[in-house]
Amino acid sequence: MADLSLAAVKSAVxxxxxxxxxxxxTLLERKLLGKFQVRYGPNRVGPLGLLQxxxxxxxxxxxxxxxxxxxxxxxxxxxxxxxxxxxxVVYAVIPFGPEVSFFGxxxxxxxxDVNVGxxxxxxxxxxxxxxxxxxxxxxxxKYSLLGSLRSSAQLISYELALSLAVIAVVLTAGTLSxxxxxxxxxxxxxxxxxxxxxxxxxxxxxxxxxxAPFDLPEAEQELVAGYQTEYGGFKFAMFYFGEYIxxxxxxxxxxxxxxxxxxxxxxxxxVWFALKSFVFIFFLIWLRATMPRVRHDQLMAFGWxxxxxxxxxxxxxxxxxxxxxQT
Amino acid sequence: xxxxxxxxxxxxxxxxxxAGGVGVVASAQPVRSALSLLLVLGSLAxxxxxxxxxxxxxxxxxxxxxxxxxxxLFVIMLLHARSGEERPSKLRGQRVAxxxxxxxxxxxxxxxxRTVRSAPVSTIGSEFGSAQFVGGALFTTYVLxxxxxxxxxxxxxxxxxxxxxxxxR
Numbered sequence: 001m002a003d004l005s006l007a008a009v010k011s012a013v014x015x016x017x018x019x020x021x022x023x024x025x026t027l028l029e030r031k032l033l034g035k036f037q038v039r040y041g042p043n044r045v046g047p048l049g050l051l052q053x054x055x056x057x058x059x060x061x062x063x064x065x066x067x068x069x070x071x072x073x074x075x076x077x078x079x080x081x082x083x084x085x086x087x088x089v090v091y092a093v094i095p096f097g098p099e100v101s102f103f104g105x106x107x108x109x110x111x112x113d114v115n116v117g118x119x120x121x122x123x124x125x126x127x128x129x130x131x132x133x134x135x136x137x138x139x140x141x142k143y144s145l146l147g148s149l150r151s152s153a154q155l156i157s158y159e160l161a162l163s164l165a166v167i168a169v170v171l172t173a174g175t176l177s178x179x180x181x182x183x184x185x186x187x188x189x190x191x192x193x194x195x196x197x198x199x200x201x202x203x204x205x206x207x208x209x210x211x212a213p214f215d216l217p218e219a220e221q222e223l224v225a226g227y228q229t230e231y232g233g234f235k236f237a238m239f240y241f242g243e244y245i246x247x248x249x250x251x252x253x254x255x256x257x258x259x260x261x262x263x264x265x266x267x268x269x270x271v272w273f274a275l276k277s278f279v280f281i282f283f284l285i286w287l288r289a290t291m292p293r294v295r296h297d298q299l300m301a302f303g304w305x306x307x308x309x310x311x312x313x314x315x316x317x318x319x320x321x322x323x324x325x326q327t
Numbered sequence: 328x329x330x331x332x333x334x335x336x337x338x339x340x341x342x343x344x345x346a347g348g349v350g351v352v353a354s355a356q357p358v359r360s361a362l363s364l365l366l367v368l369g370s371l372a373x374x375x376x377x378x379x380x381x382x383x384x385x386x387x388x389x390x391x392x393x394x395x396x397x398x399x400l401f402v403i404m405l406l407h408a409r410s411g412e413e414r415p416s417k418l419r420g421q422r423v424a425x426x427x428x429x430x431x432x433x434x435x436x437x438x439x440x441r442t443v444r445s446a447p448v449s450t451i452g453s454e455f456g457s458a459q460f461v462g463g464a465l466f467t468t469y470v471l472x473x474x475x476x477x478x479x480x481x482x483x484x485x486x487x488x489x490x491x492x493x494x495x496r
Contacts, residue, residue: 116381120385123389126397129397
């Protein structure tokens with residue numbers, strides 16, 4: 001029973017942290033984009049604009065909850081829920097740090113160390129596609145439908161490349177558990193052993209999170225706002241929550257799989273983990289301010305004709321290396 | 328205590344699977360049918376977890392829920408994009424065939440249950456259902472069916488490429 005209550009407390013803390021992260025991710029992105037484009041960004045609500053997310057949240061909550069005519073009501077409401085829930089589920093297995101002593105108790109800084117951890121994350125991200133597909137379909141709007149078709153095609157294609165990069169890491173570490181993958185990197189981070197895998201992972205992660213230069217689902221000139229066109233108020237916020245937490249997830253995953261997770265000198269493990277993840281988040285925002293959007297056919301061709309073959313080749317090379325290392 | 332929890336989870340998953348199964352055949356819209364199928368597959372994943380096979384459960388979610396039903400939805404959306412309603416099917420006798428096949432399947436399950444009830448219950452190691460165990464079994468005991476399945480899939484992929492290729496004279 002003590003275990004159960006501990007897990008409940010951890011979950012509550014995690015959800016609170018993630019909600020705060022989401023709120024301040026939106027502010028960080030707007031601030032940084034402002035800096036990159038030599039303007040101020042939001043600076044009116046509270047000191048330095050720090051209360052802006054709060055104001056946005058209150059606004060979204062109190063907005064009229066409209067619904068277009070003739071939508072499939074259940075599916076229309078389920079879609080943003082799927083996006084939000086699947087983006088949260090992955091944090092059950094992401095390790096933030098090793099065991100720590102807390103009020104005289106040993107507490108692990110992860111919810112669960114399941115032996116198929118990394119697969120669970122891939123499963124959650126493949127379920128997340130439903131939010132986009134169903135949201136676009138149920139809205140009864142051709143822009144939504146086109147947007148959702150596009151983005152689900154993009155997600156499915158790049159999920160493959162992402163999985164191939166992850167498989168190479170799993171081969172190197174010899175385990176599917178994220179905690180053990182981090183522990184295997186104590187001496188040497190996997191980015192040194194898997195540079196190609198890391199690059200594939202990075203590109204695929206950008207595409208998976210619908211970030212520029214792969215933000216086609218939201219190509220405003222062509223698709224209004226893609227699958228989210230007909231969503232407003234809190235339902236829109238749920239989609240956005242999924243997107244921003246997805247960025248944090250991918251940053252945390254890149255840290256865990258390739259950059260040694262919580263490993264690092266001097267500073268406490270959790271700080272290392274947060275720092276490394278933040279570098280990736282910053283990089284993704286920087287990328288958005290820098291890169292123009294690619295065309296849909298370019299995106300598909302790049303995914304299938306370049307990333308997937310290179311990923312397969314990487315796996316072959318890694319497997320041979322693993323076997324040679326054992327003998 | 329844990330046995331009780333197990334029964335509760337099993338009942339919920341079984342009810343979900345049954346409700347989903349009814350939904351698949353009873354829904355008027357193909358999209359609803361596909362979503363019901365998703366419910367069935369998700370409930371099955373819960374049952375695999377109950378059977379202490381987390382690897383199989385996750386694969387169930389990744390492959391069936393994450394790939395196959397997504398593909399179904401894709402096809403439905405592309406074919407009946409606006410309404411999501413289906414036209415009357417050209418294939419006749421589907422209902423009769425469905426009933427006959429279901430009855431046959433049910434009879435097969437009953438037959439299996441009858442033989443199992445008399446046989447002694449065998450125990451399995453804790454390794455059963457883990458990634459190592461499934462992988463080992465797949466590449467030793469079941470390597471022939473595994474390779475055959477991949478052949479079938481390759482044939483399917485090649486056929487899809489040939490059919491989808493633009494017509495060239």
